[in-house]
Every structure is written in structure tokens, then in C-alpha cells.
Amino acid sequence: MPAHRLACLLLPALLALSACATWSDGSGPKRAPAIPAEVSNAEWEKDMQRFAAEDASHPPPQNAVLFVGSSSIRMWESLARDFPDATVINRGFGGSEIRDSTWYAPHIVLPYKPGTVVLYAGDNDLASGRTPRQLHDDFVAFAELIHRKLPKTRLVYISTKPSPSRAHLLDAQREANALIKAESTRHDFVYIDVFTPMLDADGKPREDLFLADRLHMNPAGYAIWRELLAPYVN
Numbered sequence: 001m002p003a004h005r006l007a008c009l010l011l012p013a014l015l016a017l018s019a020c021a022t023w024s025d026g027s028g029p030k031r032a033p034a035i036p037a038e039v040s041n042a043e044w045e046k047d048m049q050r051f052a053a054e055d056a057s058h059p060p061p062q063n064a065v066l067f068v069g070s071s072s073i074r075m076w077e078s079l080a081r082d083f084p085d086a087t088v089i090n091r092g093f094g095g096s097e098i099r100d101s102t103w104y105a106p107h108i109v110l111p112y113k114p115g116t117v118v119l120y121a122g123d124n125d126l127a128s129g130r131t132p133r134q135l136h137d138d139f140v141a142f143a144e145l146i147h148r149k150l151p152k153t154r155l156v157y158i159s160t161k162p163s164p165s166r167a168h169l170l171d172a173q174r175e176a177n178a179l180i181k182a183e184s185t186r187h188d189f190v191y192i193d194v195f196t197p198m199l200d201a202d203g204k205p206r207e208d209l210f211l212a213d214r215l216h217m218n219p220a221g222y223a224i225w226r227e228l229l230a231p232y233v234n
Contacts, residue, residue, distance in 0.1 A: 033103050040097045040128060047093035048107050055111075060089050065233050066114035069121040070096045072161065075216055082226040085234045089114070097125040098138040102145055110149050116232065117146055117153055122160040122176060126169050132176035139180050143187040155189040156232050158225065162198050162205040165214040170205075192228050 033039040064087040067073045073092025080088055091108040093100070098121040101109070109117060119142065125135050139157065146155050159177045162170055177195055184191045198221065200206050207214070209221035217225075 039100045039103045044093055044100055048104055051108055060112055061087055062113040063115040064089050065116045066112055067118045068101050069119050070124050073120050083233045095124045097121055098142055102142040105145055114153055118156045120158040126172050127166060132172055132179055135176040136179035143189055157189055158192045159195045161194050163215045164205040164207055164210055167205055190232055194225055197224050
């Protein structure tokens with residue numbers, strides 16, 4: 001086949017690949033992420049497309065309070081009512097992990113130029129086999145990205161929550177939470193401890209704070225989060 005004809009056939013495919021390229025740090029086009037080394041699930045791309053469609057039809061305001069992370073954020077249906085004095089944006093997706101929010105930050109964090117970013121992720125990470133040290137390193141990468149690209153934005157990290165269905169992870173959660181909390185001064189972020197108040201007198205996860213799946217929170221669980229976050233959101 002003549003070279004010019006081959007080029008004509010390949011060009012549309014190359015353009016399509018370029019258009020679908022993702023960004024890892026906001027600096028420009030990059031290959032799709034490696035699964036699971038860089039993101040936990042390729043399905044998150046569907047969430048990014050949904051967010052992009054929402055932004056196109058209803059452009060979100062800048063300098064808002066952006067909530068990002070896993071299903072505990074995604075399922076926070078009362079978020080706007082819980083913080084009536086703040087403009088909030090919810091960009092929680094699926095059962096995502098910390099590194100997912102880092103990879104997709106150029107899509108769902110950086111463009112909004114939020115005044116505050118609230119991140120919740122971590123217990124899915126441990127459940128999938130990541131170690132407390134990996135959780136720490138993943139969070140530091142997220143914090144460094146936010147401070148580099150959005151130096152005026154305040155970062156708030158919500159500790160991993162103790163779910164009854166994942167009680168076997170309590171020790172790993174304690175270790176991961178301690179490692180991340182220890183970085184709060186060096187990496188300039190607010191650490192919110194939701195782990196402790198969600199335990200009962202025997203040090204076990206409080207069943208009354210969770211839905212029937214014993215993993216996701218009910219309104220009583222979110223009420224604890226609302227109280228702890230209020231000083232940094234309202």
C-alpha cells in the first residue's frame with residue numbers, strides 16, 4: 001500500500017486516540033492510565049464523561065467547596081442542605097480509590113479552581129489490598145498535585161471510616177490514618193478524624209450509623225461528618 005494512502009487511513013485513528021487521551025497532572029495529553037497500577041478501574045472513564053456532560057450543561061462556579069472521592073461522597077445526597085452557607089460541588093465516583101482522584105483531578109478538580117477541596121477515599125483502597133503505606137503515598141501525591149496546581153486552595157482530608165462490613169481492616173485503617181495525619185503540617189492540609197467518633201464504647205464500628213449493607217452510611221453517619229466538617233466548609 002502506498003505510504004500516503006496508509007497515512008490517510010491511520011490519521012483518523014491517531015486523532016481519535018489523541019482526543020481520548022487522559023491527563024495525569026494537568027500538563028497535557030498523556031496515555032490512558034495503567035490498570036491497576038495507576039487507577040483502580042477503567043470504568044471511571046464513564047463517570048468522567050458524565051461529569052463533563054454536566055459541566056457543559058451547567059458550568060459549575062469557581063471558588064466553591066469541591067467534594068471528591070469514593071461512594072461515601074457520591075452518596076451524600078444531603079450535601080447542599082447540610083452546608084447551606086456554602087456552594088458545594090459533588091464529584092464522588094463509584095468505589096474509587098485515592099489514586100483515582102489524583103489521576104482524574106485535571107477533569108474533576110483543577111478546572112473548577114475550588115476554594116476548598118474535601119477528599120474522602122481510602123477504605124476501598126485497603127479492601128482491594130493496598131497497604132497503609134501505599135495509602136499514605138497515594139494521598140501525598142494527591143496533596144502535592146493540589147498544592148502545585150492550586151496553591152490558594154485549602155485541602156481537607158477525611159480519615160477512613162470504620163464500616164461494620166470491613167471491621168477486619170480496623171488495624172490497617174488506624175495505621176493508614178496515623179500515617180496521613182502525621183503529614184498534615186508538612187503538606188499543609190486539614191485532617192478530619194471521623195474514625196474515632198464512629199466507634200462504639202467497645203471500639204467497634206457503630207452499626208446505627210450505616211445502611212443495611214453495613215458499608216455505606218445512613219443520615220446519622222453523615223450527621224457526624226457534617227458536624228466535623230462545618231468549620232471548614234461553611
